[in-house]
Amino acid sequence: MMIPGSAILSHPIHRNRILALISLTVVTLGVNLFGIMNNFTVVLPHLLYFPVILASYWYPRRGLAFSIGIASLYGIVSFLFLPLEILAGMVVVMRIVILVLIGGVVSFLSWNLARSEQQLQDIIEFLPDATFAIDKEGRIIAWNRAIQMMTGRPKAAMLNRDNYEYALAFYGERRLMLAGLIVSNEEHIREKYPQIRQEAGNLVSEAFLPHFHGDRGVHLRFSATALMDTNGKVTGAIESVRDVTEQVMTKTALENTSNRLNTLAGILRHDMSRTLAVLYGKLQFGVMKFGAPDIISYIADLKESANAIRRQIDTSREFRDIGVTPPAWIVVQDAIETAAARLDFGRVTFHAWTERLCVFSDPHLPTVFYHLLHNALKESTGSTRIIITYHIRENNCAIIIEDNGTGIPDAEKGTLFVQREDRYGKGLFLSYEIVSLTGMSLRETGIYREGARFEIIIPSEGYRIEGMER
Amino acid sequence: MDRLQPFISVSSPSVENGSAVPYVRELRAAEFALADNVWLDYHDTTGDPAVDRIFAVFDDGEVVSVARCRRHKDGLEVDGIFTTDSFRKKGYSRLAVSGLVEACHNDDLYMYAVRHLTSFYQQFGFDPIPESALPPVIRERYTWAGGNLEGAEVQPMRRRVGL
Structure with a gap:
């Protein structure tokens, strides 16, 4: 009793x-x-x-x-x-x-x-992620339910333990983990531990631990941040650990599938390009062999169709590459210049006023401008002027590409960026996909018969003006 | 020949009849000192990259005329339109203002125009307005005139959004 x-x-x-x-x-x-x-x-x-x-x-x-x-x-x-x-x-x-x-x-x-x-x-205690905290001396001051389940180590056996006891649960040896790095006041963490990165003030890293789950192994994502007192001094650190094995496996499977599809598409592109080269040769031979104006005109039409196939092959190549290279800060004026260099403006006046604007984008941003400009330059639009500007708004910034051509009929605006076979081809769909990768969006706001006006909407954190602190 | 060539860099200007054609483009933050030099004889005006966009006319690689669009919290103000003495009467101010208006046409633009130049700015779409129609922050800039803008020889003007 x-x-x-x-x-x-x-x-x-x-x-x-x-x-x-x-x-x-x-x-x-x-x-x-x-x-x-x-x-x-x-x-x-x-x-x-x-x-x-x-x-x-x-x-x-x-x-x-x-x-x-x-x-x-x-x-x-x-x-x-x-x-x-x-x-x-x-x-x-x-x-x-x-x-x-x-x-x-x-x-x-x-x-x-x-x-x-x-x-x-x-x-x-009830955080869904496995979480522990240590004080300035490296003693464990919190060891929640999820981490008990993940490591099999009970809270009572872990609290108040120091000397990297928490690392034993993951690595089987006493060693620094992210929380330990924070309380150790270690300098130049990124130089010494290149696998560690900083995300929104947290230290983040991933690791594969082969002895977990009965030696089947597990991919873990570690994230740690400092615990501060009211004076801003570090009093400890808290670290959460998430099992990302499923995401890693899904990503790997998708990458493998994507690689196979890309290989297949590459073979098809290569074969089509060779066949196209033969077709160009025969068309050239036809121009030399036949002199009748109606046949020459017919051959010119065939050549234009062959050009369209070549552009579609180029577009398919661009589809293959988007999203593969990490996004980066890109000078918009440079992207426009790259796109403009691939186009013949003829008698169309073109001005781009984006000198100091940078956006966080997939590196294929020039492709976006190429397709938007290519559309505006089509003879059927009747454009004589294309202007690119930007407009800073309360919660975003818009890059505006406008022309004085016929514009887009209202009935077509809803499906403008949907992949389709007819008038606008795949260029606008591809452009939409590219800008979407970094949270930007694309829309058309022009008035039919007054001109087309495309707006690339950039979220506030996705743009900066050189020399202007926001 | 189109002289608004903002996507052609200063190091590779167009050439016509063997000499470089003057053109306008927006200055980068590191180039603001070029505009400050032009403004030395214009009330010691200086540019601030945090709030200004400066449009400069280049003649043979040299900045000879500038126009500024300053972002206030309640509106955009156009000012600092100035051409170096030795380059006047060549249409360079017109070129600078054309570039500015085209680049900044997505917002209403406000300005205090010297009275004898109001017809010049009207060609770019600016219309005279009463001082009370100016955004407060821009209006405060001329409080020294004590409401007597006519006496100060200046006229408030506004250009509505659009090309």
């Missing part, structure tokens, strides 16, 4: 605290009794605050009862041994009231503090 209170006494911290409180209470009451016996009652009663405050701070739920108890004992001792005077009696009563009040206030504040700490602990 468990004796009430024996559980709390079995914990060394609680046992020490209770012993300290009992000792302090006996000593302070004894000193007060000594003072009362010797008619010295001025300062000594203040000593009683110490056991009251400590008891209320350590055990907020029992703080008030403890302070009532110690105040009562003081009252009994005082009324037994002090001379019966009204003034002295009132002073004792006031001291009793103040002792109880102090006990109550400290208990209330400590209770609230403990509740906040408990809420924070609960948040960490």
Whole structure:
């Protein structure tokens, strides 16, 4: 049978605290009794605050009862041994009231503090990601439910352990992990550990741990950030660990499939290009062999069709490459110049006013401008002027490509960027796909018969103007 | 010959009859000092890349005329239209303002025009407006005139959005 209170006494911290409180209470009451016996009652009663405050701070739920108890004992001792005077009696009563009040206030504040700490602990405890935290000395101060399940190591066995105990659970050896790097104040982390990167203030890295899951291995993503005090000093670090094995396997499978499809498409492109070269040769031979104007005109039409096939092969090559190279900050004016160099503007006036604009984009941004300009330059549009500008708006920036041609009929605007075989081909679809890779979007806002107006909408974090801090 | 050639870099200007054709383009932040040099004789105006776009006319590689579009919190103001003395009467200011208007036409543009130049700016779509129609921040720039803009020989003007 468990004796009430024996559980709390079995914990060394609680046992020490209770012993300290009992000792302090006996000593302070004894000193007060000594003072009362010797008619010295001025300062000594203040000593009683110490056991009251400590008891209320350590055990907020029992703080008030403890302070009532110690105040009562003081009252009994005082009324037994002090001379019966009204003034002295009132002073004792006031001291009793103040002792109880102090006990109550400290208990209330400590209770609230403990509740906040408990809420924070609960948040960490029930985070879906495996999470642990360490203090400045590298001692484990939190080890949540998810990390217990991931590592099989119970919280009780991990809390307060130092000397890289947390790393044993993952790597089987005592070594630095991201949280340890943060509290170690290590400088030049990125130079020393190139596999570690910074994302939104967190240190992030991935690793494959072969001995996990019965030696089947697991891909883990580690993410850590510093815990700071109110002065901004690092007091510890918190690290979360996520099993990304499924994503890695899916990505690998997709890459393999993509590689196979690209290889197949490459073979087809190569064969088509060779056949096309033969066709061009025969068309050239036809021009030399036949002189009749109607046949020459017919051959010219055939050559135009062959050109269209060649452009489609080029477009298919661009489809293969988009998204393969990581996005980067790109000078828009350079991208436009690259696109313009591939086009014949003839008598069409072309101005681009994007000198200081940079956007975070897939490196195929010039392809976007190429297709938009190529559309505007088609003879059927009747354009004589194309202008590219940018417009800074409250939540984004728009690159605007506008011409003074016939524009886009309203009925066609809804399906303009959908892959289709007819009038607009695949260029606009491809352009839409390229800008979408970095959160940009593409839309047409022109008025039919007044001109086409394409807007590339860039989110606020995706653009910057050289020399302009935002 | 089209002289608005903003996508041709300054190092490779067009050539006509053996000499480089003057053209206009927007200055990069590192080139703002070129405009400051032109403005030395124009109220010591200087450009600020954080809020300004400067359009400069290049003649034989040298900046000879400039126009500025400054972004205030409540509107865009055009000012600083100035041509170096020795390059005047060649249409360079017209070139600089054409470039600015084309590049910045997606917003309403405001300006204080010197009165005898209002007809010049009207050719670019600017219309005279009462001072009260100016955005407050731009209006504050001329508080020294105490509401007597006629006496100060300046006319508030506005150009509506559009090419």
